[in-house]
Amino acid sequence: MQLTMTPPDSDLMAYAVRMVIPMKREFGRSLNVHQFLHDLPYATEVIQEALKSKDERLRSYAAYAQSKIFGPRSTEPLSPKLTAASESLPAAPAVPASAETEINEDLRAKAIARYKSGLR
Template sequence: MAGDDPDSQLMNYLVRMVVPMRREFGRHLDVGQFLHDFAYAREVLDEALRSQDPRLLDYAKYVERRLHGPRIADTPKVPSPPAAAEPAAAPPPAGGPTAEELRARVLKKYTSGLR
């Protein structure tokens, strides 16, 4: 799931909100309108954030964080490569590279070749 497109992840959470919104508030959530009408989206989110259903609250918080801002806001940024004039980076810890360093290496392969 880690490789999911952030837009499809957002759509997944919106679809999960449909039934709880209908049960708790009697509101039909139109996903298409939600994605294209800021006022409608804000109204739905405001209502969902008042929910007594913990799952709906979690879905609404996730959607709110990603809808009108960076879609992958809580993903750490990949460090930029050091400039040629800078001294070499410190050697990796004795235990080998950390999971974050390995992830950065993998992501660098995909971001360094972009046109």
Template sequence: MGAEEQDTQLMNYLVRMVVPLRREFGRNLNVGQFLHDFSYAREVLAEALNSQDPRLLEYARYVEKRLHGPRIADTPAPPPKPAAPDSKLEAPKAAPAASASEEELRARVLKKYTGGLR
């Protein structure tokens, strides 16, 4: 998940918190203010964490983890993909030497388009 997806996910949880907060505490959650005013955010989260509604508690815990600090801290990084040995694909070459001519460089670039599968 990229940063934009994490921001979208955080916004999604905040919007989901609006109705339960209004029902249980009579509080109108201003999402824009929540994202920019840390004292307001702490106040709302403290109230939400005292809720009897399990959904609101879940949303509040999620938002609390990701609001201040790394938003993907508990999401493990995907393991690096091992390079599969494929006889049809060339191994990446080192940077071209200074003596390589323009024609050799062009041939290397064009080879990946003509030599690979389409």
């Protein structure tokens, strides 16, 4: 499967370039940035290896690349460690519907007041 790089994904390319030296130092692996950006199985393999790194920066680069390549549409994360971390997050506190309605009405009233004060 091929990835396509759009102009906003230039950040992904910058992170891939930053991963070249740490990958070579720690794993002896020569990272091909072009292949990383256009070949999904290769990118998956590199990211999985980088996530096992002792270097915190390399792990953060890999996590960023993983989030960009396998973003919100992904059904499975590459690392089971990420799944366990997301499951341990506390649940958001429940807000009663009446309090939410009051907040929305208050915000709407403030927005209308700002709008009216700006009219001449």
